[in-house]
Amino acid sequence: MSGAGQRGISVGAVLALLDLAAKGVPDEHDAVAELLAAERLDPAAVTQVGQRVRELQGAVARLHRRGRELSALFSCARELAALHDVDELVAGLVRRAHDLAGTDVTYLSEFDEATSELRVRSTAGTVASAFQRLRVPPHTGLAGKVVESRAPQWTSHYAHLRDVPHADSIDVAVRAEGLVSILGVPLIAGEHVLGVLFAANRNEHAFSPEEVALLSAFADNVAVVLQTTRLLSQARDAAEETQRAYAELAQHVEAMERAGQVHEELTAAVLRGGGAADVARTLSDALERPVVIVDENNAVLASSDGAAAAVIDSAPVRAALADSRRSGRCTLLEPRQDDFRAAVAVLAGDMVLGGLLIGDGAVELGAVEQRTIERAAQITALLTLKQDAVRYAEDRVRGELLNDVLSPDVRRHSDLAARLRARRVRPQDLRTVVVAVVGPEHRRAALRAAHVLASASGLFGEVEGVVTLVLPEADPREAAALVRDRVRAGTGVDEVLAVAARPADVLGELSARFAAVRDCSRVLAALGVESAAVDADEYAPYTSMFAGEPAGAQQFIDRLIGPVLRWDADRGTELLSTLRQFVDCNASPVRTARSMDVHTNTVLQRIDRVTSLLGDSWRDPEPFFRLSVAVRLEGLRRRFQPDP
Template structure:
């Protein structure tokens, strides 16, 4: 107190309490309020002024203490929220609402700074009502927000429309007007050297922000920045921990898959060494992958199945496409979408030679990179097994093929000691009766040979003679044998264009050479006529074979020379004189029988015969020309059936 007050004996207790109440209010008051509280005291004007100044100082100190209390309270609340929350968006929303209550403005919002795009994006708002404002993006170097980021210091305006020292953008101005904001204060959120964003407090009326308001929001922004940075670091730590766990899990799965692959490789290698087959590969791979496995040959026929069953879609178009893609890449091909129960396919290759394919079914073990490499190794092992079995079979087939060539050779010198050699291969000479050949495209000959060897495995011989797939079997009926061989080869090669020809049974081994020549010559005649899918008895075509064996293509010339005018007449006029000619030949040149067979009047037949006579000449019905024409007619019928 002043000395004058002391000389007067001090002031009353009521005056002291009143002054303490004024100081505790925490906000400066006018001088006359203090003077009113001291009106009853005996103090001069100087003492009253001195007391008023001291009270205002105390009020300022109390205001700062209150503000610090609010800041600490907000900080502690943020710390509690940080400890309790794991969701960053929810934490930011809580911080913005706390800043809203602390600043006491109409709208409070937080814009997050994007380091890549340099944009500021409104992340959370409190008090905002316009949807456009809540989704606002501020481009770089634009608006009050960018000025805060670039200056790293608080920026404010009491009237946004009159803010001319920063670039404006229509999208920002429209959003601000939609929200009705007039005065705006923005403070940066800084963590170390990094600007995380901007915290804004705004009013919908003109307002001049006091230094205390700027300081209060800045202090809270510092707390928010710490909380945000801590939250981000915690989130990154959690993400890193989760990523580490995922990496450990993937590593464990990879190690497990590698161990499983090593075990499979070891078991498959053992299968090769002990002479195992495709079924061993299928079962071993199936046990490792916990998936069914099917192995097919190059024609998609079933070779082995891990569960012993057969699949209905082995030869489907998607399976063929998947195996074709695998052949191109030499890698496992995943089927997307799956085909039936199959999820993956890999071709079995030996260089450019296609030996078949592996089809993998559905199961629990994921087909990752290691599993796919394991499937590819299994395909390689399958190729080795197939080649090994083919080599063994080829060696045996080569011996039996040499025997077959000796049996069918016209050189009698190759027949010496033949019976002993046959019995050494467990072939009884008396079982070698009927010769059958199969004619088909070269690319299918390997499959045809495999089928032929299977047919002749128990009794007979099979192999290639003069480049033709040939069998000698015990069966006696040529037509039945030809049909059986045709059906088996069709199934093995996966095609319909198979021509098989069988000869009549031989009485002795010495007759087999002539039988082979007969069926070979017959096949050449049929092939020349375009017959590529039939089961024929060579004896039925013996006359034609005798006539054209040396020059099979001469059959076409013979037909044209004998009945060419009739055929051309039919083509040019759309008639069918050749049908009448064929029936006339079959009826031994009887017009009456021909008319009855064709279901027409005899005069009609006679008129057609006259037309044929005009085309072929008057002597065509004499014995020798008629015989030749009869042969040509039957050859044409054979050629026509093939074309149909």
């Protein structure tokens, strides 16, 4: 400086002023003013120099702050480049903001788009655990004001903040943490507010514009990092989803190829005349699971492992097959039942032909696999219908032969032996007639069982609504038992009445034998006998009496000894057994008592009771004969009744 009354500043003073400017932080004792005053400058010069030094301090402070911001940004960039864990990165950003702001507490609240809440994601300097789980509802507190205004908001004393809605949960958390002054700046990426970065002190503090600007600048960097991590996370999720889609596509292609291979093999099986065993084996190889095929009565037709039971008697499996019949689709059994995981009905229109049962295995039963199982069921239906058609054609011819053999019209017997030989049936093998009585719903399965039993050396078919066989067996009882057991196995039901006649010596006798077994089966059925294997000759007297009106047998019993039966039923007595012994002992009380091992007076007392029930004339010759028949018929009926 120059001029009158003025003198220049010393070199030492200049250097000291430069040092103060280089610090970038104004000295609270105003060292610049003291230094200039020591140089004895006029007031105007002191003011001019002091203002210039303070401007330099502000510029240097801004450069220092920008340096810190750039350092923080570079650190964030390095951490982002080495990103492995988003939560760790967010926690690191909050710690860096904590160091940069120099406040007691720093925390980041992230905006939840689903609920519009702000939830604390990461903190630095907090001590209260409840604060770290804090959630701020929309339009509430200082945080809500930051989000709505998209601009920094602060307060030097939170408890005195009145221009925003308060929430008890937030106020309690702030008090627990001891926070007084709070500064919040938004984390903005484009049009979206990602969250709010907070710096807070536990004492009253007025945040300076520099502090607000510094935290806002860092918040911009944090927003970029958060948005980048979100994009990276979305990209990673998209990549993983793409990988899953590729994997699912590969599995789908593999399943489709497997389904195509199964379809080709099953089609080939149809063309070459294969059966259920081919379907079970082919499907089992493709699915790597055991496969069992059952008929409409759940009797096993084929099994891929050959280890299945003769009949699948399981309520859950039957229910699954019934559900599949209604829906026409594959039904999964969850949890598995009897080692089966899936079931599908074999249908031809409204006709139920059976079902496919799928066990445990390596290949998952996805949508394609289930459609493959359904297609296998359709192929099974085609094979069954084809085999039924072939069998029906053959059975129709044999059935016509059977009807001719059993017909009483001798005109239908002409050339019968030659016609039998043409069907590879030897006339001398046709000896014993057997009928099998089953429910109408099981007749088709019974005919299939009869086909297996008689196709080699006999005849079978449906005659007068009854499954009928002519077999080479010589013993009627054995023949009846054989037919009963085979039909039971084929139908899966126990109620099978098989009646056989004594062997015929010539073809011409078979008609009479059929009439005998037919009439006997009708009488037994009228008596309620549903399950038995009998020789018709043993019941010939009763058949002769009631063949014309089978229902009359039960009526005959009720009319003759009904009062006795009701007396026993009501009182638990044994009048009927005494009456049976009395009949067998030719009406001798002494012999009856001896056979029953009771005193004669006991027998006489019981006979008196019978007389009171039936009347005085029941022991006359003709009534006694009729009563004897009724007693024996009732005994016959009870012999075949299951034990209670």
